[in-house]
Amino acid sequence: MITSLREFIPLIELALISTLLISYLSKGLYKSQSTSSIRLITLLAVFIFLLLPLDAIFTGNLPWKLPLIAYVRAATGDLSISTLLLCLLGLGHFKKIQINTNFVFLIGICALVFYPLALGVSMIDPYAWGYGSIIFISSVTLIAGLFIWRHSLLEGVVISIAMIAWSFQWHESTNLWDYLIDPFLGVWAIIYSIRIFIRSKSSIY
Amino acid sequence: MIRIFAWAILVIATYLAISHTNLRKEWPKFDLTNQITNSSNNSSDNIENFRTWLPDTAPSVHASTVIPLKNGNWRAFWFAGSREGAPDVVIASSVFDTQTKTWSEPIAVIDRTRTQQGLLRYISKLGNPLPARAPTGELQLYYVAVSLGGWAGSSISMIQSTDEGQAWSKPKRLITSPFINISNLVKSPTFNFSDDTIGLPSYHEFIGKFGELLQIDPQTGNVINKRRMSSGREAIQPIIYINDADNAIAYFRQTRSHGPAQIITSASTNAGLNWKAGDDLNLANPNSAVAGLTLRNKNRLLVLNDLTEGRHRLTLVASKPKPSSTSNEYSNWEIIEVIENETPDGINPIEFSYPYLAQASNGDIQLVYTWNRKKIRSIFFNESAINKKLDSLLENTSGELK
Numbered sequence: 001m002i003t004s005l006r007e008f009i010p011l012i013e014l015a016l017i018s019t020l021l022i023s024y025l026s027k028g029l030y031k032s033q034s035t036s037s038i039r040l041i042t043l044l045a046v047f048i049f050l051l052l053p054l055d056a057i058f059t060g061n062l063p064w065k066l067p068l069i070a071y072v073r074a075a076t077g078d079l080s081i082s083t084l085l086l087c088l089l090g091l092g093h094f095k096k097i098q099i100n101t102n103f104v105f106l107i108g109i110c111a112l113v114f115y116p117l118a119l120g121v122s123m124i125d126p127y128a129w130g131y132g133s134i135i136f137i138s139s140v141t142l143i144a145g146l147f148i149w150r151h152s153l154l155e156g157v158v159i160s161i162a163m164i165a166w167s168f169q170w171h172e173s174t175n176l177w178d179y180l181i182d183p184f185l186g187v188w189a190i191i192y193s194i195r196i197f198i199r200s201k202s203s204i205y
Numbered sequence: 206m207i208r209i210f211a212w213a214i215l216v217i218a219t220y221l222a223i224s225h226t227n228l229r230k231e232w233p234k235f236d237l238t239n240q241i242t243n244s245s246n247n248s249s250d251n252i253e254n255f256r257t258w259l260p261d262t263a264p265s266v267h268a269s270t271v272i273p274l275k276n277g278n279w280r281a282f283w284f285a286g287s288r289e290g291a292p293d294v295v296i297a298s299s300v301f302d303t304q305t306k307t308w309s310e311p312i313a314v315i316d317r318t319r320t321q322q323g324l325l326r327y328i329s330k331l332g333n334p335l336p337a338r339a340p341t342g343e344l345q346l347y348y349v350a351v352s353l354g355g356w357a358g359s360s361i362s363m364i365q366s367t368d369e370g371q372a373w374s375k376p377k378r379l380i381t382s383p384f385i386n387i388s389n390l391v392k393s394p395t396f397n398f399s400d401d402t403i404g405l406p407s408y409h410e411f412i413g414k415f416g417e418l419l420q421i422d423p424q425t426g427n428v429i430n431k432r433r434m435s436s437g438r439e440a441i442q443p444i445i446y447i448n449d450a451d452n453a454i455a456y457f458r459q460t461r462s463h464g465p466a467q468i469i470t471s472a473s474t475n476a477g478l479n480w481k482a483g484d485d486l487n488l489a490n491p492n493s494a495v496a497g498l499t500l501r502n503k504n505r506l507l508v509l510n511d512l513t514e515g516r517h518r519l520t521l522v523a524s525k526p527k528p529s530s531t532s533n534e535y536s537n538w539e540i541i542e543v544i545e546n547e548t549p550d551g552i553n554p555i556e557f558s559y560p561y562l563a564q565a566s567n568g569d570i571q572l573v574y575t576w577n578r579k580k581i582r583s584i585f586f587n588e589s590a591i592n593k594k595l596d597s598l599l600e601n602t603s604g605e606l607k
Contacts, residue, residue, distance in 0.1 A: 074326045075352070075353055119409070120414070128431050173380040173386075
């Protein structure tokens with residue numbers, strides 16, 4: 001069974017995000033600057049470890065065939081391009097990024113409406129638009145343009161790159177929605193939106 | 206400067222996305238010409254009412270399907286293992302030789318390990334194999350793979366064969382849901398569209414229980430569109446009867462927690478682009494799968510557990526178009542044959558379930574179904590014999606199914 005390098009891309013992406021997440025969650029363990037190189041080596045080792053076919057650790061059945069990250073993928077599926085880019089920028093320590101709250105609200109509201117409809121609440125299925133509806137693509141373009149116009153360049157570029165990735169079918173999915181949003185981004189946006197809403201309420205009183 | 210760069214990326218993205226979209230054609234019509242493909246045109250001798258068991262492979266077998274091969278034989282698929290959902294479940298297959306009237310030694314077409322290596326993700330169990338004949342002639346096998354949880358966590362995968370099912374390609378995963386791509390299953394036969402794409406009836410059973418029609422590119426196996434056939438939590442496993450290039454009706458297995466235990470319907474007048482819920486059929490359904498087939502003269506066959514509870518009775522019924530009306534109106538369903546009819550003893554479960562019907566170009570019809578979850582039963586029917594019996598029953602409606 002021959003597997004092309006392209007098919008490994010989602011696994012590499014997931015391993016990278018998992019490593020960054022581990023790095024973020026464990027940053028309290030490293031207090032001094034002198035340990036940063038050790039930390040980098042450790043995270044590199046984690047990244048490689050996740051991609052090694054060491055499934056026999058779990059299954060006990062030799063030979064090893066499946067990368068460990070494939071178990072994570074079984075639970076998460078492939079992440080959207082938006083999630084990947086925001087995680088890379090947010091967790092990658094490249095630069096402190098500030099995400100436009102309107103972008104977060106938009107994803108949160110979108111998730112609240114989109115997922116129930118996509119999971120069969122009514123005969124309206126917005127997920128079907130993602131297979132190539134010109135109206136949907138125009139709407140996504142308009143939203144990306146609005147963010148760029150309002151100087152939220154990061155958000156506009158993230159949406160644009162998601163569209164480019166869809167055009168090349170970067171992942172398994174042929175649906176544009178899967179490149180723009182995923183349940184993890186949706187849940188994060190809803191929680192983040194609620195936090196902003198509560199903070200704004202408490203600051204009023 | 207950075208802003209100009211951002212605008213440039215958006216312009217490129219829009220150009221690429223619209224170019225990608227332009228490749229999509231208009232929604233096609235139903236293709237009525239290539240539903241059945243095999244080389245033989247004459248009905249097989251003495252095969253009518255031929256009853257046999259598929260070869261034993263495992264203690265638990267279920268979800269059998271069958272497809273005519275190009276050489277006039279038939280290939281059956283089913284899942285087999287120590288129990289439903291066990292890690293050792295494989296998709297088994299055997300060929301029925303119409304000359305010798307015997308089934309070949311079964312083979313495992315695909316298993317959990319090969320699926321997870323092909324899909325590059327952990328897979329816990331397999332189920333529901335569904336063969337299809339691509340417009341290009343290849344044999345395709347859609348099946349269900351689960352990574353986590355029960356059947357609600359399913360996704361659909363597909364393998365292809367260019368040698369009628371002896372060797373198979375690496376599995377490909379179909380992406381049909383935005384929610385981690387879970388809750389997608391198949392059970393019912395595919396059909397072809399006029400643009401040589403494939404129509405694949407599918408269903409969800411996670412938060413919602415509803416049917417969807419997937420449009421598949423036969424070359425790549427990609428989902429290129431999908432249309433919702435029902436909504437809510439009450440209708441799964443759609444079977445589709447195509448009347449003409451535009452009109453079709455779907456029957457569903459009902460999964461209602463309360464309400465009538467009857468077959469649910471939905472209809473389309475634009476080749477499956479839009480579906481509208483119809484009235485329930487006046488046919489009982491105890492939350493069990495049904496099988497359907499449109500014969501060459503447009504008569505319809507249906508195999509069902511015509512009970513409101515239990516699966517101890519399995520019946521073949523038929524209906525024909527009303528001559529004086531439009532092609533969309535049909536006669537009442539008439540009982541052609543009661544295939545199984547046992548009385549439950551309250552101790553041992555008696556179950557005849559998951560029927561599946563297919564027809565060869567010579568008119569031979571094969572029904573396969575699960576017999577008590579232990580065996581797969583196969584029965585051949587002759588098309589003209591069924592048509593004659595239906596005509597005779599319609600003259601005297603005493604056999605009408607209430």
